[in-house]
Amino acid sequence: MKHADKRKIAVILAAVTLLAVVPVIALKGVEFGGSDDAGSQVVEEIEEGYEPWFTPVLETMIGGEIPGEVESLMFCIQTGIGVGIIAFLMGRFVERKKWENGGN
Amino acid sequence: MTKRQKKLFIVSIVCAAVFGIAPNANAMHIMEGYLPLGFCIAWGAVSLPFLVKGFFSIQKKLQENRKNITILAMSGAFIFVISSLKIPSVTGSCSHMTGTGLGAILFGPSAVSILGIIVLIFQAVLLAHGGLTTLGANTFSMAIAGPFLSYGIYKICRKCKVNRRAGVFLAAAFGDLFTYCITSVQLALAYPAKEGMIVSAGKFLGVFAPTQLPLGIIEGCLTVVIMITLENYAQPELRNAGYLE
Numbered sequence: 169m170k171h172a173d174k175r176k177i178a179v180i181l182a183a184v185t186l187l188a189v190v191p192v193i194a195l196k197g198v199e200f201g202g203s204d205d206a207g208s209q210v211v212e213e214i215e216e217g218y219e220p221w222f223t224p225v226l227e228t229m230i231g232g233e234i235p236g237e238v239e240s241l242m243f244c245i246q247t248g249i250g251v252g253i254i255a256f257l258m259g260r261f262v263e264r265k266k267w268e269n270g271g272n
Numbered sequence: 273m274t275k276r277q278k279k280l281f282i283v284s285i286v287c288a289a290v291f292g293i294a295p296n297a298n299a300m301h302i303m304e305g306y307l308p309l310g311f312c313i314a315w316g317a318v319s320l321p322f323l324v325k326g327f328f329s330i331q332k333k334l335q336e337n338r339k340n341i342t343i344l345a346m347s348g349a350f351i352f353v354i355s356s357l358k359i360p361s362v363t364g365s366c367s368h369m370t371g372t373g374l375g376a377i378l379f380g381p382s383a384v385s386i387l388g389i390i391v392l393i394f395q396a397v398l399l400a401h402g403g404l405t406t407l408g409a410n411t412f413s414m415a416i417a418g419p420f421l422s423y424g425i426y427k428i429c430r431k432c433k434v435n436r437r438a439g440v441f442l443a444a445a446f447g448d449l450f451t452y453c454i455t456s457v458q459l460a461l462a463y464p465a466k467e468g469m470i471v472s473a474g475k476f477l478g479v480f481a482p483t484q485l486p487l488g489i490i491e492g493c494l495t496v497v498i499m500i501t502l503e504n505y506a507q508p509e510l511r512n513a514g515y516l517e
Contacts, residue, residue, distance in 0.1 A: 226400050254346055
């Protein structure tokens with residue numbers, strides 16, 4: 169990879185990290201709930217006493233909300249599948265380029 | 273492998289069709305049961321043609337060149353990763369990004385609708401995040417409207433000779449924001465406030481927009497990072513996809 173590109177990537181990733189971490193440090197004692205939930209609250213604000221007419225299939229099956237730990241497990245699985253595919257293909261691309269450039 | 277993948281795509285289409293006709297309406301991440309039945313069906317129906325077109329466009333891309341499968345899978349995986357990361361934002365709530373910009377730039381917006389709906393079904397079924405009833409509406413906002421805007425912005429940037437990577441950044445960032453704008457409108461259509469739909473849309477947008485703004489920027493950055501990497505290591509594939517001349 170070109171040197172300039174490497175540097176660019178490092179700078180961009182640092183910026184991304186800052187963008188994600190600064191709010192947590194700057195806003196102390198804030199809950200950091202999901203914005204999807206916030207959306208549901210607005211619905212209830214506009215239409216008082218709104219009850220969702222359908223509950224998620226999985227929640228119906230286990231008869232309640234999905235436990236937080238299990239939910240984070242599922243999110244990790246999702247991330248893992250994605251990262252796995254990207255890493256596998258990226259590895260192949262990188263190796264291929266090496267071979268094309270004369271085996272080193 | 274390809275046969276299996278084809279089967280997978282067909283299954284996802286069938287799912288879309290079934291849910292489009294059965295109780296169904298799913299906007300980006302409108303929660304399960306939060307859209308009235310009529311809207312569920314309507315959004316499902318609106319999304320359907322895009323999904324069918326997306327299916328054929330993917331099929332065509334793969335027939336043109338079997339090797340396209342690698343970066344197609346990568347675009348899909350990128351959506352998987354990006355949309356699973358809940359990131360804290362300046363407003364004190366968390367949200368996640370869409371990741372659809374990459375696929376839209378490489379393969380065009382309709383192909384992304386298929387990749388997007390796979391992720392949405394995964395989240396709706398296994399995570400109780402979004403929902404099956406709101407799948408149509410969520411598909412429309414995340415897998416159709418956002419990618420179309422991304423694609424448009426990228427094309428305009430190329431026409432105007434804007435730096436390629438700047439174009440990628442803008443496309444991904446605005447595609448992300450636009451997804452949440454559409455979600456707001458979808459919710460507002462279903463829940464107009466007494467003062468009218470516009471006020472209601474403003475209210476929903478007020479919840480989503482400030483949270484999503486920094487995340488849009490992050491999404492733009494990450495899309496540029498993966499694009500830089502691909503430009504370095506996957507030039508033949510990018511040429512096939514028409515990204516590089």
